[in-house]
Amino acid sequence: MKLAVIGVGNAGSRITNQILDFEQSTGRNFCNGNTLLINSTPPEFDAPEHVPEERRLTIGDVYWDADGSDIDGDPDLAAEIAREEKNDIIRAFDLIEFHEIDGILVAAGLGRGTGGGAGAVVIDQLKEICDDPIYAVGVLPSDAEGEQPALTAARTLQSYVAKADNVIAFDNDEWQDADSASVGRLDDSAGEDERDDTTEDDHDVDVESVGSGFENTNVALAERLVTLFAAGEFRNSTVSENRMDPSDIIRTLDTGGISSIGFASSDLKQAGGVRSWVRSMSTRFSWMPDPDWAYETETDDDDAATDAAKINRLVREAAQSKLTLPCEISSADRALVVLTGPSRTLSRKGFEGGRYWLEREADIVEVMAGDEPNEKSSSLTTVILFSNVTDVDRIEEIQQTALDHQESLRTDGAKLGTADSQ
Numbered sequence: 368m369k370l371a372v373i374g375v376g377n378a379g380s381r382i383t384n385q386i387l388d389f390e391q392s393t394g395r396n397f398c399n400g401n402t403l404l405i406n407s408t409p410p411e412f413d414a415p416e417h418v419p420e421e422r423r424l425t426i427g428d429v430y431w432d433a434d435g436s437d438i439d440g441d442p443d444l445a446a447e448i449a450r451e452e453k454n455d456i457i458r459a460f461d462l463i464e465f466h467e468i469d470g471i472l473v474a475a476g477l478g479r480g481t482g483g484g485a486g487a488v489v490i491d492q493l494k495e496i497c498d499d500p501i502y503a504v505g506v507l508p509s510d511a512e513g514e515q516p517a518l519t520a521a522r523t524l525q526s527y528v529a530k531a532d533n534v535i536a537f538d539n540d541e542w543q544d545a546d547s548a549s550v551g552r553l554d555d556s557a558g559e560d561e562r563d564d565t566t567e568d569d570h571d572v573d574v575e576s577v578g579s580g581f582e583n584t585n586v587a588l589a590e591r592l593v594t595l596f597a598a599g600e601f602r603n604s605t606v607s608e609n610r611m612d613p614s615d616i617i618r619t620l621d622t623g624g625i626s627s628i629g630f631a632s633s634d635l636k637q638a639g640g641v642r643s644w645v646r647s648m649s650t651r652f653s654w655m656p657d658p659d660w661a662y663e664t665e666t667d668d669d670d671a672a673t674d675a676a677k678i679n680r681l682v683r684e685a686a687q688s689k690l691t692l693p694c695e696i697s698s699a700d701r702a703l704v705v706l707t708g709p710s711r712t713l714s715r716k717g718f719e720g721g722r723y724w725l726e727r728e729a730d731i732v733e734v735m736a737g738d739e740p741n742e743k744s745s746s747l748t749t750v751i752l753f754s755n756v757t758d759v760d761r762i763e764e765i766q767q768t769a770l771d772h773q774e775s776l777r778t779d780g781a782k783l784g785t786a787d788s789q
């Protein structure tokens with residue numbers, strides 16, 4: 368599937384950059400340079416930068432020049448700025464070749480201002496000028512960030528779901544362990560005494576003060592998104608009977624609502640000897656031929672049966688893996704399974720078995736499937752998209768925190784009002 372990828376805010380910008388990094392390093396070509404970053408401050412990247420300067424738009428800088436303020440987590444201010452600077456944003460859309468793409472992916476963190484507020488307005492503005500489906504990647508804040516980001520995310524998630532064709536959610540709370548200890552914790556430089564004196568609220572993490580620290584989570588998210596959306600977009604992909612079709616992805620996401628992705632991968636043993644020598648030489652010297660036979664994997668005695676069992680197991684593992692948004696998979700409306708690997712290992716029998724298991728186990732009536740043959744892949748990978756999941760504990764938790772916080776703001780406001788009137 369060909370997609371334009373637009374990152375809004377810091378999280379959106381870093382995720383977009385990571386998607387491009389993964390696209391490039393795996394030899395795919397699904398966005399073909401159709402990308403844009405929209406932010407209120409220049410983001411810090413964790414990976415080599417792939418988005419050229421002319422595709423980075425800064426919004427709101429006239430405000431900061433005028434009074435030194437910034438968006439600082441306020442989604443209403445960010446939305447207002449995005450509406451006021453509509454002309455600049457629409458002009459930046461001119462850089463996207465809409466005739467080349469099947470859809471648009473807008474990535475953003477939902478717990479603060481630019482991603483949550485301006486991102487929703489950007490989706491509206493895109494809808495005014497193109498008919499392609501618009502999917503969002505919405506990052507949910509972790510508990511450690513405190514109550515205000517939860518309230519912001521509860522509000523902005525609602526508006527994303529209403530505006531985008533589908534929102535693929537990513538739960539930082541579940542995934543942060545993958546990253547450096549700095550994120551979601553107190554600054555280690557703080558002294559013990561200082562720590563003892565902090566109140567519950569002081570433990571809220573200022574995302575900006577800990578730098579990015581999201582490198583591993585962004586890599587995990589990019590790997591899942593690219594394996595799903597770029598299926599069939601390998602530069603030198605071979606033909607396959609069961610090849611992934613963009614219309615299957617579009618149909619799966621057509622449910623609207625919130626979706627989640629599962630993923631599993633298994634390394635293949637590549638053959639040694641002359642094949643290994645050719646592989647290493649062609650990596651070192653671009654003029655050397657890079658034939659597919661050099662990537663053949665070591666074979667087992669009973670190949671077909673082994674491949675079938677392996678694929679069947681991978682589909683189960685992906686369904687039971689840590690999802691981008693943990694949820695009850697049986698609450699999904701539709702699912703899509705994508706299998707990537709060298710064509711000779713993509714056992715149709717194993718794939719059908721895994722698909723059948725998913726239909727029964729997750730009780731999903733409509734499970735679509737497709738594969739992405741890549742002769743040079745050294746692993747077998749399965750990605751599963753669960754579309755319109757409705758049984759999600761994490762979202763209920765965020766909504767409850769948001770309600771409690773709103774209530775405490777109201778009570779505090781009322782107390783202040785009483786004090787004022789006395």
Ligand SMILES: Nc1nc2c(ncn2[C@@H]2O[C@H](COP(=O)(O)OP(=O)(O)OP(=O)(O)O)[C@@H](O)[C@H]2O)c(=O)[nH]1
Binds near residue numbers: 407441537579
């Ligand atoms: N997964 C992931 N989450 C991030 C990253 N950066 C920030 N976040 C999360 O995304 C949310 C939004 O943070 P930012 O993207 O920094 O904020 P912003 O959208 O630029 O908004 P303002 O800071 O108000 O301008 C936070 O609540 C964090 O949970 C990132 O690189 N990856």
